Amino acid sequence: MKSVLLAKNTAELIYQKKVTQGLQVVGGCTSIEELPDKTISTFGIKELSQITRHERFLDVGPAVTLSQLLNVGQNHLPQVIYEALNCIANPMIRNIATIGGNICAEGHKRTLFAPLMALEARLVFKSQSETKIEPIQNFKKIPEGFVLTNIRIPVADSDLSIFRRVGPEDSITELSASFAFLVSTERNAITDVSLAFAGPFTFKSKSLENALIGHKLPLTHKDVENIQQQVDLEFQKASIDQMISDVVRQQFLNLCRYSFEQLT
Numbered sequence: 001m002k003s004v005l006l007a008k009n010t011a012e013l014i015y016q017k018k019v020t021q022g023l024q025v026v027g028g029c030t031s032i033e034e035l036p037d038k039t040i041s042t043f044g045i046k047e048l049s050q051i052t053r054h055e056r057f058l059d060v061g062p063a064v065t066l067s068q069l070l071n072v073g074q075n076h077l078p079q080v081i082y083e084a085l086n087c088i089a090n091p092m093i094r095n096i097a098t099i100g101g102n103i104c105a106e107g108h109k110r111t112l113f114a115p116l117m118a119l120e121a122r123l124v125f126k127s128q129s130e131t132k133i134e135p136i137q138n139f140k141k142i143p144e145g146f147v148l149t150n151i152r153i154p155v156a157d158s159d160l161s162i163f164r165r166v167g168p169e170d171s172i173t174e175l176s177a178s179f180a181f182l183v184s185t186e187r188n189a190i191t192d193v194s195l196a197f198a199g200p201f202t203f204k205s206k207s208l209e210n211a212l213i214g215h216k217l218p219l220t221h222k223d224v225e226n227i228q229q230q231v232d233l234e235f236q237k238a239s240i241d242q243m244i245s246d247v248v249r250q251q252f253l254n255l256c257r258y259s260f261e262q263l264t
Helices: 010-019 067-069 080-084 098-106 113-118 205-213 220-236 246-261
Strands: 003-006 024-026 038-041 049-055 059-062 122-126 133-134 145-156 160-166 177-185 191-197
Touching: 010 038, 024 080, 067 080, 067 098, 080 113, 080 160, 080 177, 098 113, 098 145, 113 177, 113 191, 160 246, 177 246, 191 205, 191 246, 205 220, 220 246
Parallel strands: 003 038, 024 038
Antiparallel strands: 049 059, 059 145, 122 133, 122 145, 160 177, 177 191
16 A cells, blocks of 8 residues: 655654655656655645856755746756756646656656756755765765755756757657757967766766867867867766666767867
């Protein structure tokens, strides 16, 4: 027999998670085929369902639905987040699905993961006695005894912002992935770059990004070819222990080439 608990606030959610063995926290449940035996819902917890706008970032509760976040508006969301939200399912699903569920779904990474990595979003976890803050790039699973309470999303502008989702439109398969590319420039040179890929595994290389800073613009055809070689090498190193299909690798490389060609 399955049991579903409700909590009035975050403190009660954390308490129930601590005292009930095997309890799983759930949101909209749009990606769960079958509920675990013991679940507790974030539905109705006010502090987990709020969006707070700051000058340089958004604080987003994990129970915020994708529609709620989309309604913040294109002028107040990073472009890669706005585009990613728009390509997830349909309005009916987005009214139910939560950002926490999209981030924490087990296995294959969902659509928002790459743009959030590119933006270097941070996840806030709380237990009864401690708060942990972790870059989303390092996230594997929620720490034991903790619950996700906030997603902090930087909103700094980029001169070039590209988001793409690949794979089937209406399902998640081994070919599904999301890609995000952000570049800032000044005086005809790259001053900051962030490139992220998420699906069967996640890829973001700080050493690669640092190597691209300082490149003069516009890039030449030779520049693009040299960068592509670097990207391919880093991707192969990162995926050496992963079961990545040649199709996924080629999709990633094609998206990288397209992105860099926008700087020529």
